[in-house]
Amino acid sequence: MAAPRLDLDGEEIKPLKICMIGAGGFIGSHLCEKLMFETDHSVLAIDVYGDKISHLLQPGQAWSDRIEFHKINIKSDSRLEGLIKVADLVINLAAICTPADYNTRPLDTIYSNFVDALPVVQYCRENGKRLIHFSTCEIYGKTIGSFLPKDHPLKDDPAFYMLKEDETPCIFGSVDKQRWSYACAKQLIERLIFAEGAENGVEFTIVRPFNWIGPRMDFIPGVDGPSDSIPRVLACFSNNLMKGEPLKLVDGGLSQRTFIYIKDAIEAVQRMIENPKRANGQIFNVGNPHNEVTVRELAELMTDVYCKVSGNARPEVATIDVTSQEFYGVGYDDSDKRIPDMTIIKRQLEWEPKTSMYDLMEHTLTYQHATYAEAVKKAMSKSIAT
Ligand code: NAD
Ligand code: UDP
Numbered sequence: 001m002a003a004p005r006l007d008l009d010g011e012e013i014k015p016l017k018i019c020m021i022g023a024g025g026f027i028g029s030h031l032c033e034k035l036m037f038e039t040d041h042s043v044l045a046i047d048v049y050g051d052k053i054s055h056l057l058q059p060g061q062a063w064s065d066r067i068e069f070h071k072i073n074i075k076s077d078s079r080l081e082g083l084i085k086v087a088d089l090v091i092n093l094a095a096i097c098t099p100a101d102y103n104t105r106p107l108d109t110i111y112s113n114f115v116d117a118l119p120v121v122q123y124c125r126e127n128g129k130r131l132i133h134f135s136t137c138e139i140y141g142k143t144i145g146s147f148l149p150k151d152h153p154l155k156d157d158p159a160f161y162m163l164k165e166d167e168t169p170c171i172f173g174s175v176d177k178q179r180w181s182y183a184c185a186k187q188l189i190e191r192l193i194f195a196e197g198a199e200n201g202v203e204f205t206i207v208r209p210f211n212w213i214g215p216r217m218d219f220i221p222g223v224d225g226p227s228d229s230i231p232r233v234l235a236c237f238s239n240n241l242m243k244g245e246p247l248k249l250v251d252g253g254l255s256q257r258t259f260i261y262i263k264d265a266i267e268a269v270q271r272m273i274e275n276p277k278r279a280n281g282q283i284f285n286v287g288n289p290h291n292e293v294t295v296r297e298l299a300e301l302m303t304d305v306y307c308k309v310s311g312n313a314r315p316e317v318a319t320i321d322v323t324s325q326e327f328y329g330v331g332y333d334d335s336d337k338r339i340p341d342m343t344i345i346k347r348q349l350e351w352e353p354k355t356s357m358y359d360l361m362e363h364t365l366t367y368q369h370a371t372y373a374e375a376v377k378k379a380m381s382k383s384i385a386t
Helices: 026-038 051-057 079-085 099-104 107-112 115-127 179-202 233-243 262-274 296-308 326-328 343-349 357-385
Strands: 017-020 042-047 067-071 090-093 132-136 203-207 247-250 256-258 283-284 292-294 317-321
Touching: 017 026, 017 079, 026 042, 026 256, 026 262, 042 079, 051 067, 067 283, 079 099, 079 107, 079 115, 090 115, 099 107, 099 179, 099 326, 107 115, 107 179, 115 132, 115 179, 115 296, 132 343, 179 203, 203 262, 233 247, 233 296, 233 357, 247 296, 247 326, 256 296, 262 343, 283 343, 292 296, 296 317, 317 326
Parallel strands: 017 042, 017 090, 042 067, 090 132, 132 203, 203 283, 247 317
Antiparallel strands: 256 292
């Protein structure tokens, strides 16, 4: 018999039944894989789509009796409460979380990220269930330093840009900048969950992901998603590269992001699941502070790496500039810089990310090329023919 797996305090990890809402998305699919391949936990996987986990749902696999898919829209399905009741732990990933939607579908965004999450919190409180809720790094909004004049020396002082869970204020744009509908809805649900912990003793952990990327993120427009929808930057740039067209830099591509490989991030979530005493009552930044690039640098890197993995020649014109209004429409605004402070997660969970920007991009673009390049070519020749 295999030796029991131990938590960070040397105690045996008992198998859990996990109700995972949004399990069919990018993060959910990787978390389900991790739990099926490397643990004894069971998953009640809830989503409106199951395609990204269909490989785990085939009968006859070693984990087949540990995962069940429930095609449920949590907006309007009375089965949700029953599934939460029989679980040991609830993980809520369900959300509208693509920036192109925040200013064009602000009502759907607010309902999805706040209103639809309310019954989940309520059922956890009423049934005494532990909750891991997915929030966002966008909760921080803009950095304090973004309000300093250009080239001001204090811009280089970490006090003006480092994002700390228990200190940094949340700074959003004005209400007509509907980009912030998402961040604001996430902030309110975080505050509500925090208050449920403080007033009613709900056991919770809040996760703030900082640009997790990897295989299965979003969709390629016109291939496995609507041709007129805009996914997050990884899929936008992958699509441009596979089509052989320039990558579009919104407002000059000056914004900065730190990217973390999905598999590193999932290790952190596994530690939260398996170390409740260390994770309960905490808000965790989960990102890689060492992988910072401007969006322009990201475009350059992705172009280099894609040429390597596809064997294509480097295009003469790799990028073009577009305004945010042209690209996203009215009401778009941006976070200028996102560097996660790692003190709390290092202390509580002894976790650190490992994968460099180059390596994560190589793994990811190898996947994008193998999965989509042919289909993108076919879709292009079809649209030329019609
Ligand atoms: P995703 O869109 O791939 O996954 C979300 C899943 O939730 C989708 O499969 C969707 O079908 C499902 N869903 C949405 N509404 C639902 C409903 N009403 N009923 C049932 N299922 C529903 O996104 P993701 O990148 O996996 O993100 C997961 C969570 O992490 C989200 O809460 C998001 O806000 C947060 N997050 C992710 C990142 C990142 O870097 N990927 C960054 C910040 C925050
Ligand atoms: N972006 C871009 N071109 C694109 C898609 C996105 O320049 O084709 C920029 C976007 O304006 C933002 C950054 O890339 O500054 C990251 O966008 P993403 O959609 O991944 O989400 P965010 O990090 O803003 O939540």
